[in-house]
Amino acid sequence: IEAGESCDNFTDLDLTHCFVGTTLYVRLLLYTRSNLDCGRELNHHHLSSQPLFSLSRPTAFVIHGYRPTGAPPIWINHIVHLLAEQEDMNIIVVDWNKGAANLNYFTAVSYTREAALNLTGFIMTMEAEGASLSSVHLIGVSLGAHLAGFVGANLKGKIGRITGLDPAGPMFTRATPEERLDPSDAMFVDVLHTDMNSFGLRGAHGHIDFYANGGADQPGCPKTIFSGKSYFVCDHQRSVFLFLCALNRTCTLTGYPCSSYSDFLDARCLQCETFKPASCPILGYDVSPWRETLQQLGQTKVFFSTTDALPYKKLMYRVDMVTWNQYLRWGVVYIRLHSGRNVTEARIDHKLLRFEQYTSTRLLAQFDEDLQHIQKISLRINTGNVIGPRYKIRLLRVRFTPLELPERPLMCRFDIIMEENIEVAFRPLPCGSRL
Structure with a gap:
């Protein structure tokens, strides 16, 4: 990075914006191994003007969810650094904070389709300039998981992979597969559930669905409303922290294929013969050992338990x-x-x-x-x-x-x-x- 050049940072809004409401504006912030701490905003239409962006590298898009306070997500910096450690790639943070930051959740939900169209257009530009759709990976958190699903559906399921971290539940509980994230949205869809009885979505929505501690109540999260804000967000946010830990390779969280969490706790599902020669699926970035088997099986549910703090493994x-x-x-x-x-x-x-x-x-x-x-x-x-x-x-x-x-x-x-x-x-x- 040239001296004196400024970085493009994630949009930081405050509560007044949320009260008034924001209108959708999507920014794409590029990070690569050579500019890990200094984002560069991409022009949606002219990729060639950004020398740091390489069409020959794989590209991961990180898509946040609803932001009721307007503050940037605390985990953005962590995920960028951890993704860059996995392989040499373009990491694009999809900043749709103007749109996601509204006290009215329904407004944010209605913007997901529009933001998805915006992102679809950008990926089509990438493809037109020579990028391969199969090397695109969308990582969506909460509402961002459905946004990723809409992008995938717009591109006829041809993108390589979508990872959904606790896809949002409210307004999506009765949604048809077209109206939410589902396995047809990408060549491979993996989903992690941590808050199905509140902000997350029940059911199975990927080729593989990981259910942490059964997918609903997470250990260490407050059980009563007296703990304030963390009572509402702790279980839901745990999906991001488990995924970050898995990217960091400090957490080896193995999922056991099973029909329910109670069967898993009853010790009925402790084998992984289906996945020979590989072992049971492990949460994280590298899914190559299980990907083919999972695509053939259709939809697989896997269960695991965690402790209440890092490194989460039991x-x-x-x-x-x-x-x-x-x-x-x-x-x-x-x-x-x-x-x-x-x-x-x-x-x-x-x-x-x-x-x-x-x-x-x-x-x-x-x-x-x-x-x-x-x-x-x-x-x-x-x-x-x-x-x-x-x-x-x-x-x-x-x-x-x-x-x-x-x-x-x-x-x-x-x-x-x-x-x-x-x-x-x-x-x-x-x-x-x-x-």
Whole structure:
């Protein structure tokens, strides 16, 4: 960048603009590896006049959503830098803040079609000058996800990829596929859901849909209105932060194909045979290992759980138990892993489990911390029985299989007698031996 040249920054509006209402004006801010901190506004019609823009590089468009306060999104700078790390590309921030910044959400919704036409025209200019549509990737947040879908539909689904981060729900819940983001809008559509019961859209809208923690309530987000603004936006914004973390490669968030989150929690979906030779799909930029399979499958839903803060990843074990007890008991299970002074606990309490004579039970145990050398495991089965005698529960075998970490050893223990509601601790053994 020449000394003395000024940068073009994202439009910064304030609340007065939102009260009065803004009329749509779309700016395209270009960032490349050579101008990561200094955006350059592109002319919609003359690409050749911008030397930093290269038609031979792939192009990613970043499209924000509704901006009720008019302030620039706090994550714009992060996403630009992280995308530039993935590969050498043109990164274009689609600034439609004049249009998205309105206290009236319906006005912003009505502008999405117009903004999409504007962006479609620009991409058609790119194509006319020699760019390939298959190298175009639209990343849309909330309302921006539907805007990306409209652009894709205008271009007959020929663009390479659309990533929808928690597509907006309000005004789109009864929309037909033509009126919202859907898999026909691009050659590949991946969607992440984090707030389906409020600002996000329910259902499945891509070739692959990732549902974080079931897609609705995110851990660490406030549960009551007394927390002010974050009560409204925390779950919805989590989609952006999970995606940024995945781009940063600090979060390896693996999605398990499943029909529902409760089936996933019930340990019914812990295999990924469909995706051989690759493993389960991982959230993020590089989808090449799964892309073909997912395009053939049509629509795939995948589920994962996260912790409440960076790096969001949970440590997961499949736990197989064989119980042998005289009386049928129902209960929830608490498992603790101990490594030195560190302890991490998994609570498998989303529903009551059945323990009876000679039954195999498979559980999914998810821990917030990754402890490596496990010296002790403690186990408690809570039945809620507080009156009368405590029943004994005998475990003929319990086996811990680490998921996503094939290099870690399997841990077993045989013949444990425990009482309901009382914690029992044991040293895990390698599964080959019974000593």
